[in-house]
Amino acid sequence: MHAEHMASTAATTPRAIQTTYLLLTGSTTLATSMIWGINTIFLLDAGLTNLEAFAANAFYTVGLLLFEIPTGVVADLRGRRLSFLLGSAVLAASTGLYVLLWVWDAQFWAWAAASVLLGFGYTFFSGAMEAWVVDALRSAGYEGELDGVFGRAQAATGVAMLAGSVLGGVLAQLVGLWLPFVLRSALLLASLVIAAIWMHDLGFAPVRQRAGEAMRGLLRVSIDVGLRDGRLRWLMLAGPFVGGSMGYVFYAAQPYLLELYGDSEAYALAGIVAALVAAAQIIGGILAAPLRRVVRRRTTLMLVALIASTLALVLAGLTTSFWIAVVALAAWGLALSTLMPVRRAYLNAVIPSQQRATVLSFDSLLGSVGGFVQPAFGRAADLQGYGVTIVASSVLQALAIPFIVATRRRRDPVDAREA
Template identity: 30%
Template structure:
C-alpha cells in the first residue's frame, strides 16, 4: 500500500465514527434524563478541556512523534465512546465529554503532519497537496457515510437489551479499536531525533502565548477576525447541537429524529462541499470581505428560520441552506486569517483562533441550553442566528499588513484544498509539516 493510500485509509477511519455520532450526540443525553441546559453544560466541558490543552499540547507531536500521539488520542476517543454509551447521569456525561476534549486536543494534526513529513523525506514533496486535498474528500465521505450508518443503526436497533441511541457509540468504539490496530501497522516513523524535546516544548508554551498576544495587539484587522470567531463559535452551537433536538420536538420522538438525522446530516455535508467549491466563483466578482459578510449574514438568517419553522420539511430545508454556506465561510475566514500574518507567526495565530472558538462555543452551549430549557428550542436557534449575523460588520475592519504577509486571495487555493472548514469549522493541523 502506498503512503498516500495509508494516509487516506487512516483518515477515513478517524472520521467515520465521528460521522456516526453526529445524528445522535445531542439526543442520547436527553433521552436518558438530562435537560437541554444540562446538555449545554456537557458540551461546554469538552470545549473548556480543549481550550486549556490546545497550546500546551502543541509541541507533543514534535517531541514524542506522530504515531504515539495519534494512538493516544484514539485511546481517549475509545474511553469517551465507552463512557457515553453507558452514561445515565450528568456527572458521567461530563466525564465522557472531558475525555472527548482530550481526544480532540491530541488529535489535531499528527496524522497530517506524519504524511507530510514522510512524503518530503521520500523526495516527493510535490505530491503533498494532492494527498491533503484527497484527505479532505475522504473526510467528507467518511462523515457522510458514518451519518447514514449511525441513523441506520438507530432504526435497526440490533441489540434489544440496549437502547437504540446508544448503539452507535458501541460501534464507534469497535471502529476505534480497529483504527488503533491499523495505525500501529501502517504508520512508520523515525523517532530517534525526538528524544528529550518534550520538556523544552512545555517550557516554550508561555512564550508562544505572549508572541501571539503581541501579534494580535498590533493588528486591528486580526483582532476583528478573532472577534468574528467569538460570534461563530457561539452561533454554530445552534445548528450543530440544536438541529436534532428541534427535529425530535417536531416529530415527537427522539428515535425518529435520530433515524432521520443520519441521511439529513450526510446530505448537509454534501451540500456544504458544493458550497465551498463555489467560493472561487464568488471571489471573481466580489471582494473577500464582501463575500464573508454575505455568507455569515445568510447563515445567521437560515439559523433564525430553523427556529421559526413549524414542520420537518421547512426545518431540513433551512438546515441544508445553513450548511450550503458553512464550509464556504470557513474557507474564506481561514484565508483572511492567513493573509494577516507572516509565515513565522501563522501557527501561533491559528492556535489562538482555535482557542477563541472553544470558549465561545462553550458559552453558546450553556446560554442557548438555558434559553431552550426556560423558553423554547426555537428561541435558542433564533438567538444563535442573530449572534452569527452580528459578525458580518467585523469583516470590514482593515489593518496594515506586516512585511512578509501574503495577500489572502493567493492563499485561497490552499484553504480550499484542505476541505474548507476551519477547526472547529474544520479540524486541521495547527502547524504545517512540523507540528501536531
C-alpha cells in the same frame, strides 16, 4: 533495499501525502459522526434535561480550553503523528465511558467529567493534522494553493459524515442508542492503526524542551503570532462567534427537527437530517477551490458565506415547517462549508511552519470559547423552545461579520488570488 527505497519515496510524494491526509480525515470523521445525529437525544434519553445536556457540551469546551495548549506541546515539539495517535486513543476510551454512564444512569457530574475527557482527546487533533499536511506537502515540493487541498478534505469529511450520520441513526433505531457509540470507539482505534502505518512527520524536526517551559513558550507564541499579528487577529477573534453558534445549532437541530416532524423517537430521521447537512458540506468543500478561481479575495467569499448562513439560521428558527427547516439548515451547512477551507488556507498562508500546530490549536481554542453559550441556550430551549434559540444563535454568528470586514480592510497579499 531498492524496492523499500522506491516505496518510501512514493509515500513522500504530494499525491501520496494528500491521499493519507484524506484517508485519515475521512476515517476519523466517519468514526466521530456515528453519534452526531443522536448525541443530544442520547443525553436526553440518559435522563438529562436540555440545560444539563448542553451544559455537558459546555464541559467538553472546558476540556478544550484546559488542554489545548498542553497538547499543543506534543504536536509542535514531539510530532504531529504522535499527537494524532494519542487523540485517537483518548477519544476511543472517552466514548466508551459515555456508554457506561448511559448504562449506569449516571449523575450529571459524571457526564461533565466524561465530556471534559472528550475535549481532552479532541485537543490532540486540533491543528495537528493541518500542520502535518502543510509541512509534508512543502517538504515534498508541492507548489499548488492550499484552498483545493482543504476543500477536498472537507468534501471527504462530508462524505464520511453523511455515511456515519445515517448509519448511526439507523443503528440507533434498529438496535439501540448505545451501538453507534461502541462503533465509534472501534473505528477510532482503526484510524489509530492506519496513522501508525502511513502517517510520518515530514518537514518537521522534534524539539527537546521541558514541558512547562514549552507550554509557556507556546502560549506566548500563540498570542504573538496569532492575536498580535494584524494579519490574523480579527479573523481569529471571529472564531468564538461562529464556533459558538455552529456548536449549538448542530446539536439542537436533532431534537428540534424531530419536534417539528412530530415523532421524538424517529432516530433514523435524525441521522438522515445530519447527513443532509453533511451533503451540503461535501458540496461546499468541492466549491471552495473553483470559487477561489473566480473570486479574487478570500475575505469576499468568507463574508458572503457568513451572511448567507446567518440568514438561513433565521429562517430555520422561525419556520414551523419541518421541510423548510431542513432546507434552511442544509443551506446553513453549505454556506459555512464554503467558508471554512478558505479561512483555513488564509491562516496557513500566514503562520510560520514551526508554530503552525500551536497557532492553529489556539485558533481552535478561541472558536471553542463560544461553546459556553450552550447551557444558556439549553435553558432557553427548556423555557421557550428550540426555534427561539436557533434565531438567537444566528445573532451570535452575525457578530463575526465585523471581524471579517476588519480583516478585509487590511488588504493583505494572502487575501488575493495570486497569493
